[in-house]
Amino acid sequence: MATKELVARTGNEAMAEAMRQINPDVVAAYPITPATEIVQLFSAYVADGLVDTEFVTVESEHSAMSACVGASTAGARVMTGTSSQGLILMAEILYIAAGLRCPIVLAEVNRALSSPINIHCDHSDTMSVRDSGWIQIFSENSQEAYDNMIQAVRIAEHMDVRLPVMVTTDGFIISHGLEAISLLEDKEVQDFIGPYKAAYSLLDVEKPITVGGLDFTDFYFEHRRQTAEAMQNAKKVILDVGREFGEKFGRSYGFFEGYKLEDAEIALVLLGSTAGTARVAVDQLRAAGVKCGLLKLRVFRPFPAAELAEALKHLKAIAVMDRSDSLSTAGGPLFTDVRSALYDLPERPAIVNYIYGLGGRDITVEDLEGIYRELQRISGGGQVQETIQYLGVRE
Amino acid sequence: MTKGWKELPEGGLITEAGNAHKYETGDWRNLRPVHNPEKCINCLFCWIYCPDSAIIVKDGKVVGIDYAHCKGCGICARECPDRVKAIEMVDESEFE
Numbered sequence: 001m002a003t004k005e006l007v008a009r010t011g012n013e014a015m016a017e018a019m020r021q022i023n024p025d026v027v028a029a030y031p032i033t034p035a036t037e038i039v040q041l042f043s044a045y046v047a048d049g050l051v052d053t054e055f056v057t058v059e060s061e062h063s064a065m066s067a068c069v070g071a072s073t074a075g076a077r078v079m080t081g082t083s084s085q086g087l088i089l090m091a092e093i094l095y096i097a098a099g100l101r102c103p104i105v106l107a108e109v110n111r112a113l114s115s116p117i118n119i120h121c122d123h124s125d126t127m128s129v130r131d132s133g134w135i136q137i138f139s140e141n142s143q144e145a146y147d148n149m150i151q152a153v154r155i156a157e158h159m160d161v162r163l164p165v166m167v168t169t170d171g172f173i174i175s176h177g178l179e180a181i182s183l184l185e186d187k188e189v190q191d192f193i194g195p196y197k198a199a200y201s202l203l204d205v206e207k208p209i210t211v212g213g214l215d216f217t218d219f220y221f222e223h224r225r226q227t228a229e230a231m232q233n234a235k236k237v238i239l240d241v242g243r244e245f246g247e248k249f250g251r252s253y254g255f256f257e258g259y260k261l262e263d264a265e266i267a268l269v270l271l272g273s274t275a276g277t278a279r280v281a282v283d284q285l286r287a288a289g290v291k292c293g294l295l296k297l298r299v300f301r302p303f304p305a306a307e308l309a310e311a312l313k314h315l316k317a318i319a320v321m322d323r324s325d326s327l328s329t330a331g332g333p334l335f336t337d338v339r340s341a342l343y344d345l346p347e348r349p350a351i352v353n354y355i356y357g358l359g360g361r362d363i364t365v366e367d368l369e370g371i372y373r374e375l376q377r378i379s380g381g382g383q384v385q386e387t388i389q390y391l392g393v394r395e
Numbered sequence: 396m397t398k399g400w401k402e403l404p405e406g407g408l409i410t411e412a413g414n415a416h417k418y419e420t421g422d423w424r425n426l427r428p429v430h431n432p433e434k435c436i437n438c439l440f441c442w443i444y445c446p447d448s449a450i451i452v453k454d455g456k457v458v459g460i461d462y463a464h465c466k467g468c469g470i471c472a473r474e475c476p477d478r479v480k481a482i483e484m485v486d487e488s489e490f491e
């Protein structure tokens with residue numbers, strides 16, 4: 001069970017603390033707002049001798065992820081952190097890390113993408129690499145960010161998975177927001193993650209291997225199929241690790257978390273910190289007799305489509321909240337995936353999409369209450385007027 | 396039968412040392428290097444430069460070309476010293 005009293009930590013501090021307790025072999029990183037603090041704090045742990053990590057300073061995020069891949073293929077336990085432009089500068093190597101089956105763990109702070117330049121929260125950066133083969137886990141607050149980082153190591157390194165994992169927080173809202181959280185003892189973390197056993201090592205002279213060989217028409221497809229299978233395997237591992245974490249430390253995790261969802265008729269589906277705001281809206285409307293609920297998705301990749309359909313099938317109307325826009329004109333990335341997951345249901349709930357909070361635009365309890373009111377109208381037989389709407393944008 | 400996705404090493408790894416030899420790049424070739432031992436001064440420039448280790452050398456002398464691996468890039472012919480030019484690139488169609 002959780003052992004210590006509550007301490008005050010920002011999301012960045014919580015992630016850096018988890019990294020200290022994990023004590024990876026190698027961290028290669030480049031600073032970027034609002035994730036800088038994670039690796040800055042970690043570099044102080046290195047300088048103070050609190051960890052055994054080789055800290056590699058590099059000239060860009062592209063180099064940071066390249067150094068991570070090099071260290072991982074050499075057989076090291078590897079971590080890094082980044083955000084926004086940094087993540088998309090890494091993009092080329094993110095795909096390579098997944099393809100080479102490197103179980104790297106990345107602390108990612110969600111931030112809008114340029115242009116125009118902006119340093120505040122939205123999910124555009126993480127969504128832009130959703131098909132890279134990285135497992136993507138969203139956090140609602142500092143506690144979840146901390147717990148997710150520790151679980152991410154186990155998930156990534158599981159022999160049935162061997163895929164990289166990014167754990168995300170919302171820029172400034174979580175990364176710089178001070179919260180009371182419970183930390184584990186160093187030994188509890190070490191016992192939970194266990195020693196790292198590399199699947200292969202470039203430095204093993206007894207077993208020489210080639211990493212990154214050319215794969216033509218005759219093999220490339222098979223290797224991509226293997227990665228898809230690993231993503232499929234990750235689903236069970238994520239659930240097992242989340243359950244074990246709960247048994248040991250009192251906080252269990254699954255693919256998503258429902259709030260007053262079972263008997264609800266209308267619900268929001270969303271990712272990250274907005275869940276806290278939505279809970280308040282749900283409580284207020286429940287007090288007024290509205291049968292509303294919430295589904296907070298934690299794991300976006302792999303996408304738990306069947307499980308989501310099961311959890312949402314009883315609803316009359318759903319609003320999917322996207323904190324990024326695909327610019328496809330057919331809805332945000334979360335919306336298209338959730339709507340597709342519901343397609344095979346014999347009776348599908350009505351579903352609408354709200355693009356919100358881009359570039360850190362605030363989202364309030366009143367905003368969300370307004371959406372629940374609209375869902376009430378739709379569930380009562382009202383027409384969906386516009387399937388995709390931009391919430392809180394000035395006309 | 397080439398292995399399916401369930402049997403192949405994961406991550407595109409090649410787990411056998413030195414198996415590049417099994418990959419016969421010779422069928423990429425359009426131009427074939429033809430070595431003339433009469434002109435050759437055995438400087439071994441061609442042997443050093445060949446990217447496919449396809450120049451066969453015995454006792455310090457060029458004795459032939461490994462056509463199973465020579466991909467016909469022409470580097471050997473280019474690097475062979477101007478005053479001898481002991482390698483000529485000949486169109487493969489000439490040999491059919």
Ligand code: SF4
Pocket residue numbers: 428444445446447448449450460464465466467468469470471472
């Ligand atoms: S043509 Fe190219 S591959 Fe062939 S022997 Fe000459 S250098 Fe080697």
Ligand code: SF4
Pocket residue numbers: 430434435436437438439440441442457471474475476479480481482
């Ligand atoms: S470069 Fe020309 S002269 Fe030198 S060894 Fe090769 S064929 Fe002979």
